[in-house]
């Protein structure tokens with residue numbers, strides 16, 4: 028027996044004799060012999076990676092603590108879109124620190140995702156109510172990208188104009204992201220004073236901030252009316268807390284409202300992750316980016332939730348898509364919505380009033396001491412006019428323990444938040460030489476700007492205000508969802524691996540969570556050191572010259588990487604290079620991202636084995652030689668095979684003057700064995716939420732860093748707070764900075780050998796499953812020696828043809844066995860793509876295979892005529908508790924066959940909450956908010 032003594036051996040599932048057995052089953056002596064056979068010799072790294080020696084969990088935590096301890100947690104009054112907030116303990120412990128919530132996948136399998144779907148519907152309801160608009164999504168990546176998405180949404184109505192007008196009082200980081208995102212689309216951004224704006228020919232949208240970046244609350248009603256008359260789409264970036272007391276944008280003519288829900292109980296985390304939001308008028312809903320949750324019913328009439336309007340996903344729209352967003356910010360949207368559930372409308376108003384009255388009190392005290400404050404109605408933000416003295420007061424405030432916003436030599440911004448105390452504003456006032464503020468009542472805005480419509484009247488926001496009720500609500504929703512703490516989730520391409528507890532723990536440290544993204548450099552030394560180490564390690568792992576951690580999802584990495592390629596061509600006078608070759612098997616985000624940087628997508632054929640058709644590639648490269656910008660290629664391919672030709676593919680593209688973009692979603696098959704840089708790619712994004720252990724959070728957050736070869740380094744994303752200011756793709760300089768600690772811990776604990784062994788073990792797991800299932804379901808594609816890479820595609824179509832059972836039926840039936848379906852019908856219709864990862868033990872792999880083989884038996888029974896073609900275990904799956912236990916049972920099979928087809932289910936059974944949800948009904952009757960208390964009461968009484 029071998030004992031598991033280090034982190035690596037606990038991260039990796041199959042170990043010791045288990046591993047030996049698996050290797051024996053597939054006919055290899057050792058992990059390295061298997062890897063030698065599976066990975067083409069021509070792309071194998073010569074040397075092992077140069078990474079620090081692996082640390083134990085305790086050592087790594089101590090090391091990280093010593094680095095992050097160099098941060099200074101200073102009370103922030105900086106504002107500018109990021110605010111202090113109290114994460115309610117019950118939410119911190121039961122959501123943020125609870126694998127039942129954070130290890131779930133995107134809720135595509137609705138019947139086993141009702142918990143987070145309800146939480147997300149609450150989020151949409153909250154945003155819809157606060158903004159006063161018709162419909163909201165759940166969610167976007169941050170406020171800056173949300174504003175950019177709003178512009179593309181406005182563009183979707185195909186206006187004549189090409190210009191967007193932006194108020195100079197928007198948050199500067201929002202303007203920067205907007206400038207990046209609009210330039211490749213050939214749009215002009217006009218920045219100015221909204222009070223002087225006259226609708227002009229060519230302007231199709233206008234963006235304002237409410238309250239604005241200097242804290243002023245303006246009345247946009249007349250301005251918006253005039254815009255509307257001139258065909259201009261009105262976009263507002265708004266503050267969620269202010270909206271609890273201010274008039275809703277939908278009531279003064281906004282068409283789209285965007286913002287961040289961070290200050291609803293989500294830590295600042297040096298910039299993220301936080302849930303951006305978007306709400307819009309009904310007329311725009313079918314073009315709205317991101318995921319929308321809708322209400323539908325199951326076959327037994329029970330209401331349930333699901334992702335609505337799935338046809339909008341990039342997978343279907345591809346190069347017609349106007350947005351590439353895939354991974355969003357689900358966990359953070361869940362937290363923000365639960366903040367509102369916990370406090371309820373009165374609680375939120377109370378928080379807003381407290382924040383406002385402290386701000387007003389501070390203003391009065393400062394003015395009394397002769398400090399002038401910029402005029403105008405305000406909510407929580409003041410701008411002190413201190414000609415020539417900003418630096419002096421900034422230093423005095425810091426001395427007293429507070430960060431203010433340094434606007435320029437003459438102005439300082441001061442924002443209060445939920446965490447601001449009376450003692451703090453007294454101490455801050457003293458730093459300005461003012462006496463202690465006196466309590467202030469009333470509001471500093473005209474009545475006409477006050478909210479007078481009720482909000483959050485729904486049951487969810489008015490029922491769970493005691494901690495006991497809240498705790499049970501969270502538990503109830505959690506228990507409806509299948510996450511990694513229940514069973515393996517073998518989603519091909521999505522790499523659902525272990526998210527180790529020790530990797531997650533640092534997120535709760537104040538020196539990680541409580542840092543403002545624009546805090547002075549001297550206070551963020553630890554963060555910079557941690558991020559720079561991670562950049563170095565990822566550069567080593569990918570074989571690239573440099574890495575940017577800014578992109579906050581894989582899709583954003585694609586965008587940033589293609590933008591770098593575009594800028595590189597431009598810098599060489601090759602502005603005309605705009606053709607992007609993309610294999611037809613590529614993930615939908617690829618063509619969507621290419622279009623967003625202004626490239627023209629040309630599809631490359633794949634052969635029947637899923638490999639890129641080399642003849643087609645050569646012909647297309649020749650045809651577009653003069654205008655070739657890039658090839659986007661996924662490696663190993665989306666078909667789960669190491670293509671032998673990858674090196675020559677890169678050479679063909681380079682020879683024609685193009686750059687190679689590698690989609691690194693499948694990096695889990697490469698780490699330590701080969702690398703994108705070594706293979707010959709020029710840029711590659713990683714999904715840290717796939718390969719590097721950041722949990723999926725039920726559909727986000729993610730981090731999508733890009734690594735680039737030396738010629739592209741100058742074109743990496745910058746930020747106003749960094750040396751390089753151009754090409755910001757996110758609101759914060761390091762995007763979702765805080766969760767990088769997870770990947771940092773993973774690499775620190777695994778070291779070179781551990782990472783390499785993880786890759787080999789992932790290949791072992793996939794091949795073990797392929798070998799066990801091949802006799803029942805054909806394996807669609809294999810490479811060298813009949814091996815797959817880290818995932819395998821099983822073909823359900825032959826069985827479908829004979830039985831009428833679809834791949835969806837198989838996916839739903841897996842729920843009765845306690846499993847989440849593998850990736851369904853992608854990249855090939857009628858198939859399942861299985862990626863077990865290195866973290867799953869042989870026992871769990873066997874349990875999954877047993878379930879699949881048992882399902883094969885159920886299908887065979889239909890083919891043989893032993894089971895009914897329509898009333899069978901698969902067509903009626905999943906079977907929820909009420910149906911199994913109901914008085915009526917009309918099926919020709921037994922309840923036992925339905926609910927307990929294999930013995931392990933008697934030990935533990937995960938019950939699907941619903942029968943199969945009706946997708947068509949849901950899209951026809953689109954309902955995207957939750958019910959009011961009255962509607963619930965009426966339904967209960969009926």
Ligand SMILES: *Cc1c(COP(=O)(O)O)cnc(C)c1O
Nearest residue numbers: 353354520580581582614692729
């Ligand atoms: C997951 C994935 C993406 C998109 O990444 P997100 O983080 O969801 O934006 C792109 N390509 C492939 C192949 C993927 O699997």
